[in-house]
Amino acid sequence: MNRIDWGLIGGGEESQIGFTHRAGACLQRGFQFAAGALDARPEQARTFGKSLGLDPRRAYGSWQEMLDGEMAREDRCALVTIATPNATHFEIAKAFLESGFHVLCEKPLTMTAIEARQLVQIAHQTKRICAVNYGYSGYPMIRQMRDMVAAGVLGALRVVFAEFAGGFMADAADADNPRVRWRFDPKQAGMAAVTLDCGTHALHLASYVTGQNICSVSSDFASGIKGRALEDDNLSAFRLEDGVIGRLWTSGLAIGRTHGLTLQVFGEDGGLRWGQENPNQLYWTPLNRPTQILERGSAELSPSAERASNITTGHPEGFVAAVGNIYRDLYDVISAEKAGIAPDPLALSYPSVEAGCHSIEVVEAMVASAQANGSWVEVGVRQQANLRHAGE
Ligand SMILES: NC(=O)c1ccc[n+]([C@@H]2O[C@H](COP(=O)([O-])OP(=O)(O)OC[C@H]3O[C@@H](n4cnc5c(N)ncnc54)[C@H](O)[C@@H]3O)[C@@H](O)[C@H]2O)c1
Structure with a gap:
């Protein structure tokens, strides 16, 4: 190497x-x-x-x-x-x-x-x-989930439910903590706080796993800790490309939900559930059948889940290894470029930069919707005029 x-x-x-x-x-x-x-x-x-x-x-x-x-x-x-x-x-x-x-x-x-x-x-x-x-998105069981959805295991998708709600912004005494303060300062954090900090991860996973972009949103932004210039709680409804129903709850006020990132996808033939606090397990329930727990590193996972799995099954792999998988992808693509060969498709x-851009467009639409009392807003339509005042 x-x-x-x-x-x-x-x-x-x-x-x-x-x-x-x-x-x-x-x-x-x-x-x-x-x-x-x-x-x-x-x-x-x-x-x-x-x-x-x-x-x-x-x-x-x-x-x-x-x-x-x-x-x-x-x-x-x-x-x-x-x-x-x-x-x-x-x-x-x-x-x-x-x-x-x-x-x-x-x-x-x-x-x-x-x-x-x-x-x-x-x-x-x-x-x-x-x-x-x-x-x-570097977690093996997220890649497994994406491959199962793409293979049609769930049939036509109906509902995607994404959460990133924890207690990491719940201490009002953090007002002067420099690591928390910038997250609520529109000049440093941007147009939103918990939605950009946490919600975008859940939204990205919703698109990553379903292979569909988010088309429209209806959002309720709130500040549970008064005086914050940006929201610390956001409950949104959204629609994916095929009309799939989407829900997002992101919050920094949910004390006790230690990390709180979960993704659930429900189709006509079954459901998949995953949570980052137990990232090595994926819960799969085929329609009218018992729930199965798919374990990272076990037999018969998809090639991309196998590729992202670094140690034998039963040993917990966590966040650092997931980010390590993003770096591994980048290493493989960059070294293929240096060698003048095509990269491993996996x-x-x-x-991608397109996914990063889409996330920002979704958050812009959410901010615009929240400012319009939750009216449905299309993603990607210019929201700039309203956004100048976001958080003020
Ligand atoms: N992907 C994730 O899961 C994840 C998790 C946490 C944070 N983040 C993102 O990472 C970024 C940093 O977040 P953080 O929580 O580590 O923030 P932080 O405030 O804890 O740390 C920021 C660091 O950047 C340094 N820094 C600031 N301006 C700099 C500059 N101009 N040049 C060089 N260094 C500079 C600071 O000195 C500090 O070391 C944010 O964009 C945040 O959204 C992502």
């Missing part, structure tokens, strides 16, 4: 998601952590980078420094991950894509659909990957 140099922007020492990227990227041994601009504060960025074993010349103080430094090297990183707060994603992703790097960007891809569409265009023009870290399972 040829090592490919990889770099990380953001994901500093106290960050929430930094460890997952550093561990996930190197889990399959394909990527080598070679460069970083890990913190908004230049000195902390350099010091932390060096403490992780980066060559001091590649432990950069800012992403601009990293872009210049890497461009000056022949052995520059092939892939750069952006794990900074939302408001910075567009500018950094654009700069690295236009300079020829492949990018894995944290969700949400951008602050607005206009920016997201620009990134889709830039990725196409530059022929660079701009993947989005909807990391839960490696094309990573969340």
